[in-house]
Amino acid sequence: MTKFVLLILAMVCGCVHAMAQGKFFKWLQTKNDTAYIEEHTEDITFRLYGSRKFTSYDIIDRKQKKNILYRPNTPFNIGVGANYRFIGINLGFNFPFINRHNERFGNTRYIDLQSHIYLRKLVVDFYGQSYKGYYIANPEKVFGKEYAQQNPYPQRPDIRNRGLGLNVQYIFNDKRFSYRAPNLQNEYQKKSAGSFIVGGEFFLANIKGDSSLIPANIADTTFLREQHYFKSGIVSLAANIGYAHTFVYRQHFFLSLSVTTGLGAAKTGLHYDNGEVGHNVGLQFSNTIRASLGYNSSRYFAGIHYVGMTTRSKMPEPHTYQAFGAGNFRVSLVRRFELKKPLWRANMLKEKKEAIMN
Numbered sequence: 226m227t228k229f230v231l232l233i234l235a236m237v238c239g240c241v242h243a244m245a246q247g248k249f250f251k252w253l254q255t256k257n258d259t260a261y262i263e264e265h266t267e268d269i270t271f272r273l274y275g276s277r278k279f280t281s282y283d284i285i286d287r288k289q290k291k292n293i294l295y296r297p298n299t300p301f302n303i304g305v306g307a308n309y310r311f312i313g314i315n316l317g318f319n320f321p322f323i324n325r326h327n328e329r330f331g332n333t334r335y336i337d338l339q340s341h342i343y344l345r346k347l348v349v350d351f352y353g354q355s356y357k358g359y360y361i362a363n364p365e366k367v368f369g370k371e372y373a374q375q376n377p378y379p380q381r382p383d384i385r386n387r388g389l390g391l392n393v394q395y396i397f398n399d400k401r402f403s404y405r406a407p408n409l410q411n412e413y414q415k416k417s418a419g420s421f422i423v424g425g426e427f428f429l430a431n432i433k434g435d436s437s438l439i440p441a442n443i444a445d446t447t448f449l450r451e452q453h454y455f456k457s458g459i460v461s462l463a464a465n466i467g468y469a470h471t472f473v474y475r476q477h478f479f480l481s482l483s484v485t486t487g488l489g490a491a492k493t494g495l496h497y498d499n500g501e502v503g504h505n506v507g508l509q510f511s512n513t514i515r516a517s518l519g520y521n522s523s524r525y526f527a528g529i530h531y532v533g534m535t536t537r538s539k540m541p542e543p544h545t546y547q548a549f550g551a552g553n554f555r556v557s558l559v560r561r562f563e564l565k566k567p568l569w570r571a572n573m574l575k576e577k578k579e580a581i582m583n
Contacts, residue, residue, distance in 0.1 A: 255345040261401040263413040269562040270308040270411045274555055276317055277301045278337045280354050281550035282432055286449055288544035294362040298330035308411050331380035333358035341532055343404040352390035352551050359384045369444040383435040394424030407481045407517035410526045410559045419470030426487055428536050430549045431458040437498050450542050456496035459538045461509040463489025480518050487511035491538035503541035511536040526559035
């Protein structure tokens with residue numbers, strides 16, 4: 226963890242130095258094809274939204290075709306937000322009358338600093354998560370129908386999960402394709418267009434329970450070759466490639482889809498109940514899916530958006546692997562307000578400096 230934090234700090238310092246030289250900002254600038262993209266970053270973009278962030282942990286035995294799916298109980302938040310240029314803020318609230326399923330799924334305490342930054346040429350996904358309290362989402366397959374009927378969604382309040390990830394991707398067709406239009410709503414894509422995407426990602430995760438993550442009363446005791454472990458962690462590094470496309474119908478109705486696949490290496494560690502520790506270094510597979518559907522125009526936007534990331538790594542036991550996931554589902558209603566004068570201009574300080582010198 227310490228090495229990763231130092232790596233991130235080094236990357237941030239490098240970016241800050243490049244920004245100070247002005248080279249990074251110049252490189253980020255894109256001259257949009259106005260026949261395809263209508264920019265509204267100089268407008269105030271105001272939104273009413275509903276959002277649910279999530280994470281997941283799956284244990285899979287490919288040979289037996291069986292799995293255990295762990296999920297947290299996260300609320301659906303309602304909130305408001307606004308964007309102007311590169312500045313944005315969203316305030317979400319958990320209303321008890323909307324989220325009434327704590328008794329059924331248990332309580333989850335969490336901190337989710339997940340952030341998705343959409344620039345014209347780059348997409349940056351950051352995952353910083355800490356969750357405590359999970360339930361098993363597929364009880365019939367794990368315990369059998371009779372047990373599941375009496376104990377729907379068995380709870381594991383002892384399970385704790387921490388994840389840290391960074392994914393940076395480059396957009397090739399940045400002049401005609403816009404990620405911002407469906408996700409930030411400060412642009413309006415008027416014609417169908419797509420783009421290839423390439424990038425790299427890093428992910429670190431640690432999950433731990435007070436007892437085995439393989440339940441003692443599981444129906445199939447041969448699952449995972451009867452190896453019980455209470456803690457697992459992975460460190461992975463991968464390159465990814467994919468394609469994104471926005472389909473526009475009658476200039477306003479849109480469907481935006483994006484799929485990227487990553488391939489790299491991962492180190493996995495398992496802490497068994499008997500005190501032994503197993504390690505495995507092997508291939509790591511990942512994918513990130515973004516999907517949006519709705520209506521967009523010069524002033525109004527209404528749509529739903531989904532972003533989901535999954536990283537899969539092999540476990541020390543044959544034919545088994547574990548998958549960590551994270552993402553966000555959101556519904557947005559948006560109104561853009563055009564300003565008569567910009568609140569801030571990039572050349573404002575320059576103009577003042579020249580006026581003083583003259």
